[in-house]
Amino acid sequence: MKSQLKIYNTLAREKQVFEPLVPGHVGFYVCGPTVYSDVHLGNCRTFICFDVVHRYLVKLGYKVRYVRNITDVGHLVDDQDDGEDKIAKKAKVMELEPMEVVQHYTNGFHEMMEIFNCNKPNIEPSATGHIIEQIEMVQQILDKGFAYESNGSVYFDVKKFSESYPYGELSGRVLDDLRSGTRELDGQSEKRDSLDFAIWKAASDEHIMRWNSPWGEGFPGWHLECSVMSQKYLGETFDIHGGGMDLKFPHHECEIAQSVASYGTSPVRYWMHTNMVTVNGEKMGKSNGNSIMPAELFSGDHPLLTKGYSPMALRFFILQSHYSSNFDISNDALQASEKGYQRLMNSYKVLHELEYASNGSGIDAAEEKEIQDLCEKCYDRMNDDFNTAETIAVLFDMSKKINSFKEKHIPISSISEDTFQLLKATFTEFVRDVLGLKEETTGDNGLTDELIGFILEMRNASRERKDWATSDQIRDKLTELKIQVKDGKEGVSWTVG
């Protein structure tokens, strides 16, 4: 009997047993990037974590509809009335058509997701592709009386809304506290209340991104696209909504308010939030100027790094901590993770080269049970709010077993063939399918394999002649080239790194 999946629901502030709305199916929405700049490692962490969530849900047998949006309009530089659209601003700076900016950074984002081995969502809707639906939602909210028009813009009436429904439940905000924290509106403002937010924004004359609407030419407000697109593809209520912690307020709070205002029900059953990536203890943010970009990580071309690290090493590093914890990036930590990742993948390789053989010496019941327990633990740990850190710890315990089988410290015949196959399947599926880790190849169509195989043959020949000078010279040179030679009982093997 396997344990049940539990998810820490940020709305309820507790771990809850996951029960999908429709048995066997999961509606899963993740807030994607605003495509006006390159993604940094903080962005990547969130998407990698939710990639694992998605992968595990699939592993559990759910039919998952995974929606991750692209925000390509509406995200203002600030919340002032003269706030500029982020995409439009970048377009001006780069002297490009706004959609060129969008396409450029969307491509870059997709490329990174591919490099980090993240599965593609089932639907990746963009805000500009859903202008009509957004206008409809604005109209619905107006019809319900929870919004008002002002100079061609439409604002969500937070005060009015809060008289009928709770506002601030997700982020734990109290309206009066919020209001006291904001500065007074000047006479120029179109808003009735400082807490109101734009759901439709009138376009000024020079604004390039504009659409016709019942309120004149304009563009949709930032929070609206997620409400509209999640509703369109997952329904008025769906199972899981994920995003970074920094989106909790105001973005997700506003999403809830918009959905409740337009059709009366809270949209999400389980809210999940990933914690922030920090550098020297400070949040990595686009506006903080401390971003580390994936390219800098790979090349090592960054003041904080002494060398480059591979995409999979970073992925492994990220998964070694829980998604809800702060995650500090440092060179030392990366280095430790890189080693660990290599160790794990080495066991992965060893496991696939292992063959079961019975020698009739009988099965060791304790060993048998230990292996079976480890396999079950993988599920237990992941079921506990996707605890990848603990899952990896179990996989390392399995690694020891795998290596012991290989080195014949434990005879492989001490477990049954069924248990061996269980170990093989579980280890493989958790490393490859759930955590999404893969072996990093040199991508040269096996030429390296052939070459090194040949060189090692030559070395073996000199070893048989006891010509240690030559064999050591070959080994030292290979080591210099970052190729590690391992002389085992069953012959020689090698790994890069």
Next chain:
RNA sequence: GACUCCGUGGCGAACUGGGAACGCUCGUGUCUGCAAAACACGUAUGAGUCGGUUCGAUUCCGACCGGAGUCUCCA
């Protein structure tokens, strides 16, 4: 100021009301021509500080100290 969260070995990082995982590092041993790898064993008598609850707390409660996040755009 308000609201959250965190403070665990040399480093990273989990879990837990009753033996402090796992990875890296370091040490010893087995293996090996040697080395590496692998395996085995060891490495925090202690979990920011001070109180309280408890037979018993790192784990629950309170205070304090330190750090972070959100309250404005951010994954």
